[in-house]
Amino acid sequence: MARSMMAHIIGPRHFSTLRPVARNDTGIKVVNGVMKGPEKAVVTWIRYFSVMSSRNASTMTLSNKEQNKQDEKVQSDSADTSPIALSSRNNSNNDKGVVVSYWGIQTPKPWETYKADLSIDLKKHHAPVTLLDKFAYWTVKALRFPTDLFFQKRYGCRAMMLETVAAVPGMVGGMLLHCKSLRRFEHSGGWIKALLEEAENERMHLMTFMEVTKPKWYERALVLVVQGIFFNAYFVTYLLSPKLAHRIVGYLEEEAIYSYTQFLKELDEGNIENVPAPAIAIDYWQLPQDATLKDVVMVVRADEAHHRDVNHFASDIHYQGQELKECPAPLGYH
DSSP: OHHHHHHHHHOSOOSOOOOSSSBOTTSOBOBTTBOOTHHHHHHHHHHHHHHHHHHHHHHHHHHHHHHHHHHHHHHHHHHOOOHHHHHHHHHHHHHTTBOOTTTSSOOBOSSOOOOOOTTSOSSOOOOOOSHHHHHHHHHHHHHHHHHHHHHTTOHHHHHHHHHHHHHHHHHHHHHHHHHHHHHHTOOOTTHHHHHHHHHHHHHHHHHHHHHHOOOOHHHHHHHHHHHHHHHHHHHHHHHHOHHHHHHHHHHHHHHHHHHHHHHHHHHHTTSSOOOBOOHHHHHHHTOOTTOBHHHHHHHHHHHHHHHHHHHHHHHHHHHTTOOGGGSOOOOSOO
């Protein structure tokens, strides 16, 4: 009984039964039909590997057959160009969270989508009272003069240039808070995430307007100069006075709201063509498929209003003698 069970477990024999002779055909010593010493171990391993090789071969053969069937199915599905098959494949791609419309290839979304809050107050203004507030306010006003002179009413190019600068403060502030958190072994109250989200949001504004307005070579060169100067200036300002740095950004965002409002007026008057919204904007802000450039400008303006409130709030925290970590960051917008 035990012998039959063992035979069933280890499988059929793959070598002949040894004859009870002094030396069999393979040269292994046998005494009364029984092997001894290392010769027994050799035959046992030969039998084991022969059985496993046979089973592995059969398994690999079955696996190859299944793989061939799957390849044939994939080829037949891809060859089917009927509208039903194409629609089914597109729905499958959407279920997997891929973006085909913008990149042209199947790839996971490189951004988190959301809906902008268009009900946000666009007319809110922080009146400059202290000396630092007045310095921040008039610094921003002074920076607006050469911008108006250079771009005039080319609001598409103005928006593109504005976003190359607007994406810097959030990254600089988030980076410095990150390093401070590491040095002091403490949390940031969510402000690192809030500022980095701001920087990413401003960068997405730039990626959107790049689809609408193609920058000229001298505009690209101007970006290199302006970004290099502004990054270093804001970095030093944030190290010396975070409340001044955040106040400057708050006033920059107020000017951005004004610029986008003028942009919308030009669109309404027909001076700028209200072209269809870029695919990246439809994906990022979850806009309807028939959205236009006007819809894009409206959600971008709402984003700028949110950044205005966040930075004025951060500056007020510092004015009260507190650190940002003591007041939870306004997360959840982006």
